[in-house]
Amino acid sequence: MKAIVITTPGGPEVLQLQQVDDPEIKDDEVLIKVEASALNRADTLQRKGAYPPPKGASPYPGLECSGTVLSVGKNVTRWKVGDQVCALLSGGGYAEKVAVPAGQVLPIPPGVSLKDSAGLPEVACTVWSTVFMMSRLSAGETFLVHGGSSGIGTFAIQIAKTKGATVFITAGSEDKLAFCKNLGADVCINYKTEDFVTRVKEETGGKGVDVILDCIGAAYLQRNLDSLNFDGTLCLIGFQSGAVTEIKLNTLLPKRLTVQGAALRPRSRENKAMVVNEVEKNVWPAIAAGKVKPIIYKSFPLSDTGEAHRLMESSEHIGKILLVP
Structure with a gap:
């Protein structure tokens, strides 16, 4: 099969389409013919050598895909050859075929095309596991997601609204703010022209929000804590501004704040299967x-993966970027 190989750590130019061996499936896995895969920020970190695949995972990038089942391991009972599915991967999505544990496979949701469903597994599993399973966001609460126009952000807005939350977002352009507003976000903050802490306090009568989902990291940590309500929770899922900072510990105690972090890729197969089951x-x-839909910005052929990475790193996109073999 053909797959994208990271020839050496570096820029988008190191992503090369090469002929490689087909994946071999284990007894509890399925082999999927890839219809599409979707980009994630983690893929750009892997390309730079900063986020190696877990032990035993495919060396090729790609953390989610959609496609058709080509074969199944002898212990697999739910899936059969010909099924149209999407899947959460530990790697290997940037390819024509990928092997995946059966517990990380999902049916294509009604009303979504096979291709577009490639943009669902990673965001759905990330947001559901962090915002709802860990942070327990519930109806009537307030929720802030940074990077509202990202793949994570556009999904988080929609699913939080279906659960009855009031949604705050940050984004860096008027076009992105308008898009998020149209998706259902209640309060849209331009982080380039406004201080989000001040705006959050204004909109909540000085209380702050109940849950924050953050991919920025160091530069936002203290301001996130300052933006939380009593018993509020900050969930960290990325460190785009760095991973080391200082905070005032006396922010935490009076308001009984919780700070937690989560990553999807390093989780065990059993844990991923549990999350996938909850998502389904x-x-x-x-x-x-029809209350939640994948937001697809652009699709690239696998041979143009470098261009797709350049687009992602420019942050000019809204929603998900797809690769099509």
């Missing part, structure tokens, strides 16, 4: 009802 039960019905 709780998120897929909202997609089937």
Whole structure:
């Protein structure tokens, strides 16, 4: 098969389409013919040598895909050859075929094309596991997601609204703010022209928000804590501004704040299967009802993966970027 190989750590030019061996499936895995895969920020870190694949995972990038089942391991009972599916991967999505544990495979949700469903597994599993399973966002609460126009952000806005939350977002352009507003965000803050802490306090009568989902890291940590309500939770899922900073510990105690972090890729197969199962039960019905949809910005052929990475790193996109073999 053909796959994208990282020839050496570096810029987008190191991503080369090469002929490689087909994946071999284990007894509890399925082999998928890839219809599309989607980019994630983690892929750009892997390309730079900063986020190596977990032990035993494919060396090729790509953390989610959609496609058709080509074969199944002898212990697999749910899936059969010909099924149209999407899947959460530990790697290997930038290819024509990928092997994946059966527990990380999802049916295509009603109303979504096979191609577009490639943009769902990673964001759905990330947002559901962090915002709802860990941070327990519930109806009537307030929720802030940084990078509202990203793949994570556009999904988080929609699913949080279906659960009855008031949604705040930050983004860096008027076009992105307008897009997020149209998706259902209640309060849209331009981080380039406004201080989000001040705006959050204004909009909540000085209280702050109940849950924050943050991919920025160091530069936002203290300001995030300052933006939380009593018993509020900050969930960190990325460090785009760095991973080391200082905070005032006396921010935490009076308001009983919780700071937690989560990553999806290093989790065990069992944990991922549990998250995928929860997503199918709780998120897929909202997609089937038309309340949540994948936001696809642009698709690239696999041979133009470098260009797709350049677009992602420019942050000019809204939603997900797809690769099509």
